[in-house]
Amino acid sequence: MNIATDAVALPPLRDVIARHGLDARRSLGQHFLLDANLIGRIVRQAGDLAGRHVVEVGPGPGGLTRGLLASDAAEVVAVEIDQRAVGAVSELALSAGGRLRVIEADALKSDLTALVPAPRQIIANLPYNIGSPLLVGWLRQAAQWERFTLMFQEEVAERICAAPGSDAYGRLSVLAQWICTAELRLRIPAAAFVPPPKVVSAVVTLTPRPAQPTAAAFAIMERVTAAAFGQRRKMLRGALKSIGGERLLDAAAIDGVRRAETLSIAEFVRLTEALMSIEAA
Helix, strand or coil: CCCHHHHCCCCCHHHHHHHCCCCCCHHHCCCEECCHHHHHHHHHCCCCCECCEEEEECCCCCHHHHHHHCCCECEEEEEECCHHHHHHHHHHHCCCCCCEEEEECCHHHCCHHHCCCCCEEEEEECCHHHHHHHHHHHHCCHHHCCEEEEEEEHHHHHHHHCCCCCCCCCHHHHHHHHHEEEEEEEEECHHHEECCCCCCEEEEEEEECCCCCCHHHHHHHHHHHHHHHHCCCCCHHHHCHHHCHHHHHHHHCCCCCCCHHHCCHHHHHHHHHHHHHHHHC
């Protein structure tokens, strides 16, 4: 483990929060994790970080940032939109031996691959209100990342990892599992956060598969899953009517009386390939 941050005694995170006026804001989806033991467990889910360049989104007062700096990561880049938190984490950079950069930016509008060289990972306690759109954006460029270790509210984490036929299975399940192997690793109780959210949180690891689709195929899959799950109680022949309906289903050899939640990832891939062929004709 790297002990660069141990050279200087760090103030308690609650003191950092108070000094920088970092009251958690609902508009930013902020809930701060202060428990060092839990933070250490989260960091360990990412595997061996030696030589890795890690991007953290939404560091808040820097609890997870401290855990990442205590690992063997070559570099940590913290991306934060809240100016108060930028100030708090920038103080931490003073004791990080040049291994921490803090960037004030909106992660939804940023190309994080441009911030660090490979091998690169994202490890983050994501703001609840933007966790899903952030993930979908990162899945589009998954070939450039080694792994994602992300905390979501439990409901979202379960959707990401859900199996076909389950109530949680949906568009996010298909996109995530098509692109990555997804595992729900930890559940974090609400009481571990300041302030405590109304829901349990969970940590998911996503490891990109060796073969990745083209950008065009990903865009088609987004359309297929949006249509299929947009009216999930409808049979597929109705739900997919706007993008080809029976013609598309026949081309993919899928029965139109089925519903979206019964389809495997492989069957959604068949629909995607069939729609690409139809539109290319």
